[in-house]
Amino acid sequence: MAAILSFRTRRVFFLSLTLFLILGFFYTLLNRLPTYDLDDSRTHNILSNDNKVNYIPIESAKKYIDVEVKENIKFDINPGEKFLAYFTHSGYHNQRIALENALLLAKLLNRTLLLQPVLLGPPVPWARFDKLYERLFLISKNGLEHCSDIPKEYPLPLECINYYTYTTVSWGFLINMKPIREWNKIIERWDHSFEWLEHNLNINKDKDIHFIKDTTLWDYRIYDKNESKVLKFDKYKRKLILDDLKRIEKKVLHLGSLFGSYRVLPENDNSKEYLKFIRKNIIPYNNILKETSDNIVEKLGGEKNFIGLHIRVSDGFFMKSARKNIDFIYHQIVNNFTNFTPEEVDELEGGTHDQDVLEDESVVLGNDDNSRNITSSITPKSIKSIKLTTTTTTINNNKNKNNNNNNNNNNNNKRVYIPDIPEFSNKINGFSSKVNCKKQLHSTDQGANTVIYIATDAKDPRNNPLLFKFFNTFPCVFILDDFEQDLIDLKSVRNIHDKTPLASYLIPMLDSIISAKGFSFIGTPKSTFSNYIDKTLHPIYTGKDLIINITP
Numbered sequence: 001m002a003a004i005l006s007f008r009t010r011r012v013f014f015l016s017l018t019l020f021l022i023l024g025f026f027y028t029l030l031n032r033l034p035t036y037d038l039d040d041s042r043t044h045n046i047l048s049n050d051n052k053v054n055y056i057p058i059e060s061a062k063k064y065i066d067v068e069v070k071e072n073i074k075f076d077i078n079p080g081e082k083f084l085a086y087f088t089h090s091g092y093h094n095q096r097i098a099l100e101n102a103l104l105l106a107k108l109l110n111r112t113l114l115l116q117p118v119l120l121g122p123p124v125p126w127a128r129f130d131k132l133y134e135r136l137f138l139i140s141k142n143g144l145e146h147c148s149d150i151p152k153e154y155p156l157p158l159e160c161i162n163y164y165t166y167t168t169v170s171w172g173f174l175i176n177m178k179p180i181r182e183w184n185k186i187i188e189r190w191d192h193s194f195e196w197l198e199h200n201l202n203i204n205k206d207k208d209i210h211f212i213k214d215t216t217l218w219d220y221r222i223y224d225k226n227e228s229k230v231l232k233f234d235k236y237k238r239k240l241i242l243d244d245l246k247r248i249e250k251k252v253l254h255l256g257s258l259f260g261s262y263r264v265l266p267e268n269d270n271s272k273e274y275l276k277f278i279r280k281n282i283i284p285y286n287n288i289l290k291e292t293s294d295n296i297v298e299k300l301g302g303e304k305n306f307i308g309l310h311i312r313v314s315d316g317f318f319m320k321s322a323r324k325n326i327d328f329i330y331h332q333i334v335n336n337f338t339n340f341t342p343e344e345v346d347e348l349e350g351g352t353h354d355q356d357v358l359e360d361e362s363v364v365l366g367n368d369d370n371s372r373n374i375t376s377s378i379t380p381k382s383i384k385s386i387k388l389t390t391t392t393t394t395i396n397n398n399k400n401k402n403n404n405n406n407n408n409n410n411n412n413n414k415r416v417y418i419p420d421i422p423e424f425s426n427k428i429n430g431f432s433s434k435v436n437c438k439k440q441l442h443s444t445d446q447g448a449n450t451v452i453y454i455a456t457d458a459k460d461p462r463n464n465p466l467l468f469k470f471f472n473t474f475p476c477v478f479i480l481d482d483f484e485q486d487l488i489d490l491k492s493v494r495n496i497h498d499k500t501p502l503a504s505y506l507i508p509m510l511d512s513i514i515s516a517k518g519f520s521f522i523g524t525p526k527s528t529f530s531n532y533i534d535k536t537l538h539p540i541y542t543g544k545d546l547i548i549n550i551t552p
């Protein structure tokens with residue numbers, strides 16, 4: 001009897017203890033959630049906005065600035081009107097590419113585009129049509145309205161744990177949709193259900209919708225010509241011809257994904273012009289972004305007075321090739337804009353060139369979760385060599401020093417100095433005086449005083465070993481963190497509807513705008529974000545024409 005009793009007592013004790021530990025664990029976990037934390041803001045997503053009445057910031061009681069993110073535009077339906085619908089998925093830039101395709105297709109088919117808002121937060125991955133339809137219902141905050149009322153001091157209930165990690169805004173919050181709306185009709189819908197189509201467009205789902213459902217990621221591609229000239233590059237499974245799509249009579253033409261560069265392939269000249277128009281308009285257009293970027297660009301000496309870089313190191317793919325990419329970017333600047341000798345460059349780089357061209361993972365990277373795995377693999381040796389070399393802050397003309405260990409050698413002897421481009425040489429030599437550089441300028445210049453702005457997702461860029469050769473070589477290198485004072489407003493912005501902070505989406509966009517305003521831009525190879533800055537933002541901001549190049 002006593003044995004049983006003590007067994008019971010023990011069991012109760014252990015159960016209570018376990019319960020207590022579990023509760024304690026969740027309590028700690030919930031309190032540690034970064035969801036309210038505005039400072040943790042370097043996620044790679046998007047954004048920008050508008051000077052319409054809609055977007056007047058409303059000061060809330062806290063330090064937050066709550067902004068309207070929803071464009072509530074009323075619409076009427078004409079009797080003969082036809083519509084084009086598709087599904088949104090993936091990260092911001094993929095959504096932007098899909099929007100370009102959707103707008104082009106809507107224009108070519110003379111159909112009104114049914115547009116879903118921008119999804120910000122962890123990307124909703126692509127899925128085949130029916131599955132994606134279901135999946136998109138999961139990102140609604142319907143029924144979770146109470147989450148934003150819970151005071152900061154209290155742990156979030158389970159259903160609210162992810163509440164602040166994602167949000168939804170109108171495209172018009174980020175870009176200027178007005179010219180596009182005037183060019184082709186758009187109806188924004190915050191509900192992608194078939195029921196919404198029935199109720200709002202006065203149709204019958206079974207009779208009035210023509211579905212083209214995708215079953216693989218690269219399923220269909222739309223051609224504006226019957227006989228395409230670029231077929232041999234095709235990764236798509238099905239070929240849809242515009243002329244055939246035009247013959248579809250049903251009110252709604254419903255596709256799945258429209259993601260993928262040139263998914264709607266513009267081979268005809270008029271299609272190319274349409275796409276150019278679309279791209280010219282799908283650029284950041286948002287008050288807060290404009291004000292903040294203008295202030296910072298001014299501090300960099302003004303538009304076209306610096307070199308803009310976009311260096312992506314987070315995410316598996318870019319993490320792996322980070323050193324190689326950074327080396328490539330660094331040498332483009334050194335080669336094209338300075339006249340350092342190879343020896344001086346080796347010295348400035350800190351003798352790490354050898355390591356830099358290796359595709360290894362032994363380096364601390366951005367705040368991506370995966371980087372935890374990598375940190376531990378740093379060898380004491382590489383840390384040591386990095387520390388030693390950070391002391392090299394000025395150019396010593398120690399050419400007597402025999403740098404004969406050229407076992408690596410980028411024998412780049414063609415270090416072009418800028419003078420053959422007079423416009424640049426004046427600026428490069430002149431504008432650094434307008435800028436509050438962090439280090440002492442090189443007396444001989446040699447192009448080294450060029451102002452450089454680095455847009456990056458690297459964590460703590462100034463102290464990140466990956467980037468140190470930029471700071472080591474050039475005295476006028478800047479990053480967004482250098483302008484904390486200018487970021488106060490932007491970091492306080494929240495979506496007025498769900499109280500979700502928007503800073504983590506606005507910051508990469510801000511970074512890209514600033515870097516695109518330099519006289520020259522260099523991005524990270526294979527990054528769609530860099531490519532967007534290079535092929536769209538930078539030409540637009542520097543007054544150049546956009547080039548639509550459909551050959552891969």
Ligand SMILES: *[C@@H]1O[C@H](CO)[C@@H](O)[C@H](O)[C@H]1NC(C)=O
Pocket residue numbers: 078080081082110
């Ligand atoms: C485009 O569609 C509208 C109906 O929505 C129609 O009135 C107009 O004539 C069409 N335009 C062309 C060029 O077919």
Ligand SMILES: *[C@@H]1O[C@H](CO)[C@@H](O)[C@H](O)[C@H]1NC(C)=O
Pocket residue numbers: 226241243244
């Ligand atoms: C393209 O093919 C369609 C049939 O699919 C035909 O109706 C149309 O006239 C053709 N267009 C041209 C420009 O050849």
Ligand SMILES: *[C@@H]1O[C@H](CO)[C@@H](O)[C@H](O)[C@H]1NC(C)=O
Pocket residue numbers: 332336520521522
């Ligand atoms: C640097 O020069 C090379 C070769 O002339 C050129 O291909 C590259 O585009 C230049 N880079 C920049 C950023 O000007």
Ligand SMILES: *[C@@H]1O[C@H](CO)[C@@H](O)[C@H](O)[C@H]1NC(C)=O
Pocket residue numbers: 370373
């Ligand atoms: C850590 O990296 C190795 C290979 O580099 C990989 O196999 C492993 O799955 C990673 N672990 C985690 C937790 O990401």
